Amino acid sequence: MGKKPRVGVFKFASCDGCQLSLLDCEEELLEIADRVEVAYFLEATRLPLTGSFDLALVEGSISTPEQVEQIHDIRARSRVLVTIGACATAGGIQALRNFASVHEFLRLVYATPEYVETLATSTPIADHVPVDFELRGCPVNKTQLLELISATLAGRRPNIPRHSVCIDCKRAGITCLPVAYGVPCLGPVTQSGCGVLCPSYNRGCYGCFGPAQLTNVQGLVQAYRRAGVPEDELDRLFHTFNAWAPGFRESTRPVPKETEGNTEH
Amino acid sequence: MAARQSERIKTIRVDALARVEGEGAFTIRLRDHRVEDVQLRIYEPPRFYEAFMRGRAATEAPDITARICGICPVAYQMSAVRAVEKIYQIHVPPEIRALRQLLYCGEWIESHSLHIYLLHAPDFFRAESALALAKSSPELRQHIERGLRMKRHGNEIVEMIGGRAVHPINVKVGGFYRVPTREELQRLLPDLRWGRDAAIETAKWVASFDFPDFTDDYEFVALQREDEYAILDGVVCSNKGLRIREEEFPDHFREEQVPHSHALHSRKVSNGEAVPGSDRFAGCYQVGPLARWNLNRAMAPEIARQVEADLPVRFPTANPYQSIVARSLEVLTAFDTAIKLIEAYEPPASPSVPFEPRSGTGAAITEAPRGMLYHRYTTDDRGILTEVTIIPPTSQNQLRIEKDLYLIAPRLVELPEEDACWEAEFAIRNYDPCISCATHFLKLQIERQ
Numbered sequence: 001m002g003k004k005p006r007v008g009v010f011k012f013a014s015c016d017g018c019q020l021s022l023l024d025c026e027e028e029l030l031e032i033a034d035r036v037e038v039a040y041f042l043e044a045t046r047l048p049l050t051g052s053f054d055l056a057l058v059e060g061s062i063s064t065p066e067q068v069e070q071i072h073d074i075r076a077r078s079r080v081l082v083t084i085g086a087c088a089t090a091g092g093i094q095a096l097r098n099f100a101s102v103h104e105f106l107r108l109v110y111a112t113p114e115y116v117e118t119l120a121t122s123t124p125i126a127d128h129v130p131v132d133f134e135l136r137g138c139p140v141n142k143t144q145l146l147e148l149i150s151a152t153l154a155g156r157r158p159n160i161p162r163h164s165v166c167i168d169c170k171r172a173g174i175t176c177l178p179v180a181y182g183v184p185c186l187g188p189v190t191q192s193g194c195g196v197l198c199p200s201y202n203r204g205c206y207g208c209f210g211p212a213q214l215t216n217v218q219g220l221v222q223a224y225r226r227a228g229v230p231e232d233e234l235d236r237l238f239h240t241f242n243a244w245a246p247g248f249r250e251s252t253r254p255v256p257k258e259t260e261g262n263t264e265h
Numbered sequence: 266m267a268a269r270q271s272e273r274i275k276t277i278r279v280d281a282l283a284r285v286e287g288e289g290a291f292t293i294r295l296r297d298h299r300v301e302d303v304q305l306r307i308y309e310p311p312r313f314y315e316a317f318m319r320g321r322a323a324t325e326a327p328d329i330t331a332r333i334c335g336i337c338p339v340a341y342q343m344s345a346v347r348a349v350e351k352i353y354q355i356h357v358p359p360e361i362r363a364l365r366q367l368l369y370c371g372e373w374i375e376s377h378s379l380h381i382y383l384l385h386a387p388d389f390f391r392a393e394s395a396l397a398l399a400k401s402s403p404e405l406r407q408h409i410e411r412g413l414r415m416k417r418h419g420n421e422i423v424e425m426i427g428g429r430a431v432h433p434i435n436v437k438v439g440g441f442y443r444v445p446t447r448e449e450l451q452r453l454l455p456d457l458r459w460g461r462d463a464a465i466e467t468a469k470w471v472a473s474f475d476f477p478d479f480t481d482d483y484e485f486v487a488l489q490r491e492d493e494y495a496i497l498d499g500v501v502c503s504n505k506g507l508r509i510r511e512e513e514f515p516d517h518f519r520e521e522q523v524p525h526s527h528a529l530h531s532r533k534v535s536n537g538e539a540v541p542g543s544d545r546f547a548g549c550y551q552v553g554p555l556a557r558w559n560l561n562r563a564m565a566p567e568i569a570r571q572v573e574a575d576l577p578v579r580f581p582t583a584n585p586y587q588s589i590v591a592r593s594l595e596v597l598t599a600f601d602t603a604i605k606l607i608e609a610y611e612p613p614a615s616p617s618v619p620f621e622p623r624s625g626t627g628a629a630i631t632e633a634p635r636g637m638l639y640h641r642y643t644t645d646d647r648g649i650l651t652e653v654t655i656i657p658p659t660s661q662n663q664l665r666i667e668k669d670l671y672l673i674a675p676r677l678v679e680l681p682e683e684d685a686c687w688e689a690e691f692a693i694r695n696y697d698p699c700i701s702c703a704t705h706f707l708k709l710q711i712e713r714q
Binding site: 012013014015016017018019020021023024026027029030033038041043044045046047063064067092093094096097100102104105106108118122138139194197198201202203206208233236240241 | 310311312313315316317319321322325328329332333334335336338379383384393394395396397399400406409410413414416417420428429430431432434435437442443616687690
């Protein structure tokens with residue numbers, strides 16, 4: 001046996017929920033810790049940031065000038081870099097600022113906006129450095145996360161399906177909420193991964209895993225318009241935790257600003 | 266960590282505080298061995314929830330605010346639904362309230378077990394992490410394994426009712442999308458009974474730790490009820506005689522922005538004026554497990570009171586390091602409450618109460634694992650949010666944490682730098698600070714002049 005692979009877990013703008021999913025692997029956690037060297041994981045250990053990594057797991061979006069520098073440093077230290085969760089893969093809910101004025105947002109939350117340094121945009125990691133794999137979800141699915149870690153360490157591509165929630169829902173035999181009850185549902189255009197959670201709780205999918213491959217977003221938007229879903233409700237439906245993901249981003253509104261983040265105070 | 270030396274100022278610095286949720290730093294400034302000032306700096310980037318939520322539907326508040334914190338999403342969902350329900354004048358039946366309380370118990374178990382075993386206990390053994398602690402002896406590995414299993418059973422409650430442990434999907438204004446059957450909930454009982462015993466072992470274990478000798482005259486603030494250990498609702502009370510309704514919170518507490526932090530500080534005020542006192546810590550207060558247990562332990566389940574009576578730690582206590590004991594007694598309270606709620610569970614006639622949107626303002630406080638979480642919303646007549654204010658527990662504790670650091674700083678100055686850093690972090694972790702919440706990052710920096 002060679003040296004144990006060095007793994008680092010890194011956080012940018014986020015809620016900590018995706019890295020918590022790693023701590024939520026209660027049964028597997030101590031086993032993972034036996035098989036890899038958890039070399040950097042601020043939420044769990046005081047170990048300082050040193051050396052290089054065989055695998056970097058990155059949570060969160062890029063939203064400050066300092067983070068832009070940090071993500072380049074982490075990329076330079078890491079053989080494989082994978083992003084976990086909607087913030088890291090699409091900019092997160094905080095990317096709603098990309099459609100608005102960050103000046104206005106600062107003024108609403110802080111009495112003295114000059115103290116706060118932030119970028120005008122919240123953007124995915126892949127906008128700044130090359131990313132080897134993106135794991136979707138708000139939050140990520142624990143089983144997919146374990147698959148991602150074991151596949152990456154074994155040097156194979158992770159087996160993560162890219163089809164829609166809708167397909168899983170049909171397979172599970174759940175009554176179609178939009179067809180039967182007129183409930184707007186993003187299942188037809190959202191990537192699988194949640195285990196058809198919302199429809200199995202009698203609730204329309206709200207898009208935690210972002211746009212699926214090969215889906216017709218505009219077709220769904222038109223269908224819901226024809227069905228009488230109010231325009232503002234439709235707009236909000238597509239613009240939540242994956243609002244800035246291509247596909248959802250331009251679904252119902254024009255894209256107002258470039259993703260290149262200029263520093264604003 | 267890096268040490269910088271110049272002719273006039275010496276700086277010890279930890280680039281990021283570990284084993285907390287989020288990112289922060291702090292500075293202690295010394296002149297001639299006297300503490301000049303301390304600053305807890307939260308540099309977790311701002312995400313502007315209170316701004317981008319304007320124009321969203323009030324019914325979206327539980328799912329959106331859950332994303333403020335992956336550790337305590339249920340707390341956000343509960344404060345959010347209660348505040349919106351006040352505006353819409355919705356009264357949920359007791360069965361729905363019981364399910365919400367059960368869901369919240371799951372989050373307390375999950376979050377508290379995480380903090381006790383993975384984030385805080387390593388400090389008492391001078392271990393970098395719980396993973397390092399588990400490797401140090403078979404006995405300690407057993408403790409950590411027990412903690413992880415307790416955490417899992419907390420998650421299982423949240424998963425059963427909420428659909429998943431992080432960002433549950435089943436909570437809505439008026440109730441739930443779907444409610445569990447009696448049989449589904451009863452399947453949890455054997456593990457929860459194991460958990461209750463494990464929580465007793467946890468309390469005995471953490472109460473046997475060596476606690477640094479430190480106390481102060483704290484103002485502890487928490488929700489209180491006469492009939493149960495308050496989690497979901499209650500009157501805001503303190504050990505200094507405060508007793509107000511949740512709507513009155515802004516009259517007695519004020520948020521301030523400080524240059525060194527992205528989190529707004531909370532301070533207790535009186536009639537809108539700062540409480541008299543010359544120092545800059547005037548009006549600081551503590552929320553969270555220690556505040557709650559000190560104030561509300563008479564309302565805790567009998568088993569928790571009995572276990573507490575036999576511990577070597579006496580309550581009420583003004584030693585913040587003993588918060589880990591209060592947290593363990595709250596885990597016991599949560600397991601016991603969860604068991605009783607499941608045993609008495611009757612599914613509500615309907616999963617949720619119907620409602621019509623209306624204009625108005627509503628405020629609600631619930632007890633997040635780390636302390637009181639205040640939400641206040643204003644809606645227009647279509648139920649669209651026009652104003653949003655969220656005050657998380659870590660913002661409220663921030664000034665109080667700074668005062669603790671200020672008080673222990675003279676002792677830190679005498680220590681080697683590495684030890685001083687650790688002691689300061691240890692004191693901060695007493696509060697289980699959730700920095701993701703509070704900004705909506707921590708660095709240790711001691712400046713010697």
